[in-house]
Amino acid sequence: MQYNNDNDRQIYREELAPRLPKRIFDAHVHVWSRDSVPSGTTYPERSYKNFTGGTFTLEQWREAMKEILPEQEHWLNCFDCPAKETYRDKVPPVNHKNEFAMVLVSPADPAELVQERIERSGAIGLKPYLNYAAEVLNKPSNDVEINEMLTPEQLRMLDAKGLAITLHIPRSGRFADKLNQRQMIALCENYPNIKFIFAHIGRAYFMRNIRESNIEEFAKYPNAYFDTAMVNSTEILRYAFDHFPTKRILFGTDSPIALLRGKSVEINNQYAYLMGENYSIGTSIIDHEHSVHFTTFFYEQLRGILDAAPAGAAEDILFNNAYKLFTNLC
Numbered sequence: 201m202q203y204n205n206d207n208d209r210q211i212y213r214e215e216l217a218p219r220l221p222k223r224i225f226d227a228h229v230h231v232w233s234r235d236s237v238p239s240g241t242t243y244p245e246r247s248y249k250n251f252t253g254g255t256f257t258l259e260q261w262r263e264a265m266k267e268i269l270p271e272q273e274h275w276l277n278c279f280d281c282p283a284k285e286t287y288r289d290k291v292p293p294v295n296h297k298n299e300f301a302m303v304l305v306s307p308a309d310p311a312e313l314v315q316e317r318i319e320r321s322g323a324i325g326l327k328p329y330l331n332y333a334a335e336v337l338n339k340p341s342n343d344v345e346i347n348e349m350l351t352p353e354q355l356r357m358l359d360a361k362g363l364a365i366t367l368h369i370p371r372s373g374r375f376a377d378k379l380n381q382r383q384m385i386a387l388c389e390n391y392p393n394i395k396f397i398f399a400h401i402g403r404a405y406f407m408r409n410i411r412e413s414n415i416e417e418f419a420k421y422p423n424a425y426f427d428t429a430m431v432n433s434t435e436i437l438r439y440a441f442d443h444f445p446t447k448r449i450l451f452g453t454d455s456p457i458a459l460l461r462g463k464s465v466e467i468n469n470q471y472a473y474l475m476g477e478n479y480s481i482g483t484s485i486i487d488h489e490h491s492v493h494f495t496t497f498f499y500e501q502l503r504g505i506l507d508a509a510p511a512g513a514a515e516d517i518l519f520n521n522a523y524k525l526f527t528n529l530c
């Protein structure tokens with residue numbers, strides 16, 4: 201499958217390649233195969249899962265990266281898709297050298313079972329998701345609290361092992377939500393050996409959300425990290441880089457979603473994904489008329505980081521920070 205067109209290749213050559221480090225670490229990738237789900241599983245027509253043919257295996261990721269970043273060495277941290285149908289005992293078969301993986305976890309999974317999955321797979325941490333808690337608690341996923349996504353037993357086990365969690369925070373107020381803010385800080389405080397990677401910069405995809413966040417408060421917790429997955433706004437990235445140590449910000453893309461053509465944009469204190477092709481991811485506005493030429497979210501995210509990063513920080517964000525973090529976890 202081909203991801204780049206001539207215009208993308210030109211963007212890479214002219215805008216990205218001269219400024220990118222030789223190694224790129226993507227800390228947020230979803231990887232899954234036919235074995236991850238019951239046979240016969242199909243996805244809604246406009247699901248991104250169909251875009252890569254119904255799977256996104258490590259082999260597909262490696263092939264895609266050769267095309268998208270042809271001059272770089274590629275590293276990743278990955279997890280399966282946190283969907284109801286996914287088998288949580290299947291962990292992506294990474295090589296543990298430049299590839300790392302996390303185990304999907306539901307609050308319904310006993311801590312001993314989760315520990316066994318971590319040890320068997322060599323995973324470096326956990327990936328909880330609000331939908332799993334919503335299912336267990338039988339409540340709408342928007343009402344789930346961070347404290348309901350993992351059990352104290354799971355957290356204690358992970359703290360004892362000193363591993364990581366990639367946390368996609370819940371609730372419609374996201375990073376501006378006071379309850380989220382308190383519970384995020386409490387996690388960092390109560391489990392000092394767990395590395396908390398708050399995904400998508402706390403899902404703050406528009407300026408008011410990050411301005412009303414407490415991101416600067418996390419600076420004093422050395423176990424707090426943020427990943428940049430799907431944030432392509434230079435303004436939001438710059439705000440994060442100005443208010444939190446850049447040594448603890450990790451580049452992440454949310455591939456294979458990031459391989460689609462599109463750009464997230466801020467509209468009247470909200471955000472939407474402008475989609476250059478006929479797939480739907482969250483709040484999407486699809487350009488059916490092909491009014492503009494899009495590049496991929498992947499390249500838009502790299503542009504955003506390269507433009508927003510303070511002098512000398514891009515290589516840390518794009519590689520060094522994740523390298524230090526993940527190679528120390530195994």
Ligand SMILES: [Zn+2]
Pocket residue numbers: 228230429454
């Ligand atoms: Zn994700």
